Amino acid sequence: MPRRTAAAAFALLLGAAPVWAGVSQVRLQLPLRPRLPLRGNERIVLAPFLIVAEAEKARDKRLQNVDLQAEFHRFLQKQLGKKTRLEVVEAPADIKLPTQNLTELTHAVDFWKALGNSTNADIIVSGSLEFKIEDRSGYKTEEYVSPINGQTYYRQVYVEQTGFLFDIVFLVFDGHSGEKLLQDEFKDFRQTGGRRADELQGLFENLFSLENQILNLFVAREREADRYIFTD
Amino acid sequence: MKSWTSTAVALLLLAGGCASYSNTENSSSQIAFGADVARKGLWREAAFRFEQAIAKDPKNARAHNNLAVALEASGEFARALTEYKKALELAPNDTYIRRNYARFAEFYTSYTRTTGKTAGAS
Numbered sequence: 565m566p567r568r569t570a571a572a573a574f575a576l577l578l579g580a581a582p583v584w585a586g587v588s589q590v591r592l593q594l595p596l597r598p599r600l601p602l603r604g605n606e607r608i609v610l611a612p613f614l615i616v617a618e619a620e621k622a623r624d625k626r627l628q629n630v631d632l633q634a635e636f637h638r639f640l641q642k643q644l645g646k647k648t649r650l651e652v653v654e655a656p657a658d659i660k661l662p663t664q665n666l667t668e669l670t671h672a673v674d675f676w677k678a679l680g681n682s683t684n685a686d687i688i689v690s691g692s693l694e695f696k697i698e699d700r701s702g703y704k705t706e707e708y709v710s711p712i713n714g715q716t717y718y719r720q721v722y723v724e725q726t727g728f729l730f731d732i733v734f735l736v737f738d739g740h741s742g743e744k745l746l747q748d749e750f751k752d753f754r755q756t757g758g759r760r761a762d763e764l765q766g767l768f769e770n771l772f773s774l775e776n777q778i779l780n781l782f783v784a785r786e787r788e789a790d791r792y793i794f795t796d
Numbered sequence: 797m798k799s800w801t802s803t804a805v806a807l808l809l810l811a812g813g814c815a816s817y818s819n820t821e822n823s824s825s826q827i828a829f830g831a832d833v834a835r836k837g838l839w840r841e842a843a844f845r846f847e848q849a850i851a852k853d854p855k856n857a858r859a860h861n862n863l864a865v866a867l868e869a870s871g872e873f874a875r876a877l878t879e880y881k882k883a884l885e886l887a888p889n890d891t892y893i894r895r896n897y898a899r900f901a902e903f904y905t906s907y908t909r910t911t912g913k914t915a916g917a918s
Contacts, residue, residue, distance in 0.1 A: 586831075587892055590834060590835060590869075592869045593869075595871065595907075596907065787903075789903060791900075792861075792865075792895065793834055793861070793862045793865050794827060794831065794859075794862055795832075796831075
């Protein structure tokens with residue numbers, strides 16, 4: 565009986581003892597400042613984007629079912645309307661970009677100024693969109709240890725890897741001066757389970773994974789981060 | 797025999813308790829207390845405790861690291877950067893401090909990266 569009591573006391577002491585040489589991981593919520601220094605209630609026009617993957621679209625029949633311009637506009641409009649205080653203004657229906665070259669688009673100051681004046685917008689968003697199905701299947705070299713002699717060999721194995729690649733270049737212009745305020749690029753690759761994955765689902769997988777980064781152009785966001793603290 | 801065991805157990809418990817609380821004034825115990833409240837999300841209190849630990853032992857890299865984390869959690873990023881640098885200066889080979897600093901540097905760079913232009917300013 566005394567032995568049992570002593571053991572219990574020892575366990576109690578162990579429990580009460582501080583953790584020696586300890587390190588603990590903590591999770592912080594860090595703010596992400598908006599990339600554009602805005603008031604928050606500006607009028608924003610979503611101009612058309614250049615569609616980069618036209619040639620790809622012609623090759624891959626599955627991409628022909630996706631109206632990238634319309635889907636992206638709808639997504640962006642919805643996100644900006646829901647998660648910011650920006651006033652989204654409709655661009656004129658007959659608006660045509662002055663060029664199909666991204667660099668030239670960046671320097672089309674007069675065009676952006678005219679669009680800003682006609683819509684009374686503070687900022688204008690445009691850029692380029694690329695969405696394609698990437699087949700990364702192929703032979704890859706892998707290490708192989710022989711169970712017979714225990715030696716390491718290298719062998720070629722066929723790895724099937726298909727996915728959707730989404731690449732957005734954002735251009736943000738000042739609606740009053742037509743000057744470029746910001747240019748940024750976001751990319752996302754989503755691997756699919758097989759070759760027959762749905763392209764629209766793939767597109768939205770890409771977009772939802774980029775949502776935080778896209779919105780962070782206009783409004784503050786938060787992100788989680790892990791850090792270590794010492795406990796003694 | 798039974799009363800002897802009970803007395804021994806009581807003495808052991810008392811000694812354990814005393815050991816835990818006798819050093820409330822040293823930097824280690826401030827760090828321990830600070831870490832405890834930090835894990836509960838009380839970052840202001842934690843920062844105060846880590847500052848106390850540094851006041852008692854200015855060359856304690858662990859205290860500087862913890863203070864940096866507490867300042868980061870409270871949004872005081874410029875001060876956090878200073879504290880991370882001090883911690884790293886005092887313990888350049890500490891893996892945890894190096895990892896924290898690298899992750900903070902990545903965050904802080906993107907946080908301070910703005911265009912510098914404002915819509916309608918020109």
